[in-house]
Amino acid sequence: MRGKATSQQAEERRAAAEAGIRAKIARLxxxxxxxxxxxxxxxxxxxxxxxxxxxxxPARPVLSCNMAATAxxxxxxxxxxxxxxxxxxxxxxxxxxxxxxxxxxxxxxGTIRYAIKYLHDQGRFTDGRLxxxxxxxxxxxxxxxxxxGLPLVNVVEEPKPCDAQYATxxxxxxxxxxxxxxxxxxxxxxxxxxxxxxxxxYFTVARKG
Numbered sequence: 001m002r003g004k005a006t007s008q009q010a011e012e013r014r015a016a017a018e019a020g021i022r023a024k025i026a027r028l029x030x031x032x033x034x035x036x037x038x039x040x041x042x043x044x045x046x047x048x049x050x051x052x053x054x055x056x057x058p059a060r061p062v063l064s065c066n067m068a069a070t071a072x073x074x075x076x077x078x079x080x081x082x083x084x085x086x087x088x089x090x091x092x093x094x095x096x097x098x099x100x101x102x103x104x105x106x107x108x109x110g111t112i113r114y115a116i117k118y119l120h121d122q123g124r125f126t127d128g129r130l131x132x133x134x135x136x137x138x139x140x141x142x143x144x145x146x147x148x149g150l151p152l153v154n155v156v157e158e159p160k161p162c163d164a165q166y167a168t169x170x171x172x173x174x175x176x177x178x179x180x181x182x183x184x185x186x187x188x189x190x191x192x193x194x195x196x197x198x199x200x201x202y203f204t205v206a207r208k209g
Contacts (some may be wrong), residue, residue, distance in 0.1 A: 005170040036076040039070065043066065060205040064204045071195040118131050133152055144193070
């Protein structure tokens with residue numbers, strides 16, 4: 001299995017998956033007011049454990065590879081509300097629930113309209129009730145940022161230390177590119193924003209028979 005996880009086909013799929021993630025990061029990095037700092041990549045291939053072999057379903061692969069990433073950006077001037085329209089215009093995805101006409105609901109958490117309203121209203125409805133988190137959400141993607149001094153405080157954390165390779169991992173990569181830290185980004189820009197790309201499968205080896 002190790003040979004399959006590092007085969008030419010797997011490497012080509014791996015490179016394509018990473019290129020897709022980097023394209024998303026580059027598109028967001030083109031938004032005025034955002035400065036890319038570093039990205040933490042996680043890339044793993046798992047072999048099916050021996051105690052799973054009682055499941056002989058051909059649908060279950062004997063090897064699966066997945067890649068995820070979190071990109072860290074500095075917000076120049078610390079004004080997230082100012083960059084949110086640019087994030088919408090970047091066309092990365094449709095953030096949050098959309099109506100039949102493809103328009104955002106200003107009161108639906110996960111949308112850019114809601115996030116702008118949250119920041120404008122300081123996280124509270126007019127009757128004083130707390131508003132839900134303004135983090136942007138879409139299938140496979142998420143954007144969040146430092147929010148201090150607001151009712152729902154959020155402080156972007158440093159990436160967790162890379163785990164040791166598990167026994168069932170045939171391939172394992174965990175790295176930050178380029179090297180960097182949240183503390184350095186916060187010291188320079190004041191506010192840190194993250195783009196999270198959920199784990200996506202890019203290569204599998206099907207069970208024979």
